[in-house]
């Protein structure tokens with residue numbers, strides 16, 4: 001446990017009230033920015049993290065990523081509002097509260113979006129945030145350690161060495177793979193999917209091998225803390241306060257001439273509060289839900305929301321909490337026969353295999369227990385998913401009234417609606433592209449369950465403080481599948497994977513659909529049955545977009561220089577800034593955003 005590293009610094013930090021940079025949130029982006037900004041020994045930074053430092057074995061061993069999540073490392077009692085299109089059910093919202101943030105509790109998938117995902121951001125007016133501007137930062141932060149040649153050869157594992165650098169975050173693919181994975185690759189290939197050399201080089205469409213945030217040299221999880229904080233924790237100019245919550249941004253001035261001066265923080269153990277000041281910049285890295293909460297608590301957000309909570313409005317802005325996105329998903333279930341052994345079930349069903357896996361892990365830190373949730377993904381573009389209807393679906397987007405199917409915060413907000421219009425144009429282009437995915441299938445060596453993740457939803461949700469308890473858990477409305485196009489795309493994605501599972505390459509497994517059942521074929525029947533079964537979820541734990549980086553007249557909160565419009569010395573660097581959610585699991589993007597953000601902030605001098 002890095003307490004030795006963290007606590008003394010924390011105590012030291014108690015003595016100081018002013019730093020060049022104060023960073024709220026010691027998660028993925030917060031720790032990267034803290035590391036890079038303190039490379040200059042003359043610049044000081046303080047990181048404020050609500051959670052503690054955790055070194056639980058289940059977080060470290062990759063296999064632990066497949067087990068039930070340790071909820072003590074999450075923000076307690078975050079529950080979504082009833083979801084109108086999902087039978088008004090509510091969901092537990094998973095957001096990390098621990099040094100290292102999401103990287104400590106996540107599923108360890110490391111997959112980047114395709115070039116088109118980031119190019120869409122640039123087309124919305126964010127200069128330098130297209131693939132050409134992001135790729136150097138993806139590389140800078142990572143080091144890929146290849147699997148043994150024998151494994152690579154046997155399973156045709158390919159990678160693009162040019163897609164990685166010599167960075168702090170170690171990535172790897174387990175030396176152990178289950179034999180049937182080859183048949184699933186063959187089926188996607190047979191279905192016409194692109195077989196990328198490495199989906200992480202901008203070609204995240206088709207079926208590909210992907211790394212985990214796993215260090216093959218130790219057989220353990222790589223995360224933001226052991227990659228970006230521990231190696232530099234002895235820097236005297238970097239302090240971290242653990243178990244400390246930021247509760248209010250302190251401003252100078254009023255209206256359009258606000259300057260962020262610092263932030264009030266509460267030590268959770270002693271329940272005492274004080275204010276820490278930032279000479280150069282206050283950097284928000286609290287994640288897509290908690291950054292919104294902090295800003296609204298500080299009087300920055302939609303006027304109606306702030307007034308309902310009795311908070312004095314410092315800066316009215318409809319965009320704080322709007323544009324909320326995540327990846328909704330569903331599962332299909334199949335009966336399966338004739339699986340090879342070992343297979344993904346063997347660790348739980350075959351005691352001898354389990355024992356040998358543990359013996360291997362203990363001796364060498366290799367083997368089946370270095371697999372997290374898998375190394376294979378199929379990311380499929382809409383023209384392949386729905387060759388007959390993709391053009392019509394794109395046209396539906398083009399024709400949709402800009403104010404249709406949106407949360408009430410959008411009503412009458414010209415800027416937010418202009419942003420919706422611009423985003424829909426970008427999404428319509430992606431729907432027609434054969435180089436950008438609309439769906440993910442994280443396939444494994446067993447087709448008995450397949451996740452279908454909607455990567456480019458049109459629906460938008462809303463996050464806000466709870467007027468009845470502003471300091472408590474925020475109100476979180478995913479609003480999943482409220483835009484009917486999302487339902488059509490999800491249903492098409494269900495039909496597509498059925499067609500792959502029915503291919504000759506998988507015939508020997510005699511896959512028979514049990515859920516929702518092959519008799520549900522039309523869009524309506526598929527979605528209705530899945531809602532009834534409760535098998536559609538509104539979130540893959542990828543909350544984003546809630547303080548979008550967009551031009552101000554498109555409802556953006558921060559510019560492409562990450563500064564909040566109308567406020568001096570206040571920037572946001574976390575997943576709130578993503579204008580459109582990329583087609584990937586978010587962490588790789590957040591690692592790159594952290595690296596890029598640090599350079600942008602440094603360049604201000």
Ligand SMILES: Cc1cc2nc3c(=O)[nH]c(=O)nc-3n(C[C@H](O)[C@H](O)[C@H](O)COP(=O)(O)OP(=O)(O)OC[C@H]3O[C@@H](n4cnc5c(N)ncnc54)[C@H](O)[C@@H]3O)c2cc1C
Pocket residue numbers: 024025026027028029030048049050051069094095096097098099100101102103105106107108109110111244245246247285286287288290291294540541542543573574575576584585586587588590
């Ligand atoms: C359960 C789960 C599974 C996931 N699986 C994957 C996966 O397999 N692959 C993938 O690519 N991505 C995955 N993700 C997503 C990924 O981890 C996140 O997108 C990423 O961590 C976001 O980075 P961030 O810097 O925006 O926020 P975070 O990493 O969440 O960091 C925010 C930090 O700020 C702290 N904080 C918040 N509010 C305050 C406050 N007021 N005061 C002080 N501190 C505060 C939090 O405690 C937290 O440590 C998963 C996430 C979760 C939760």
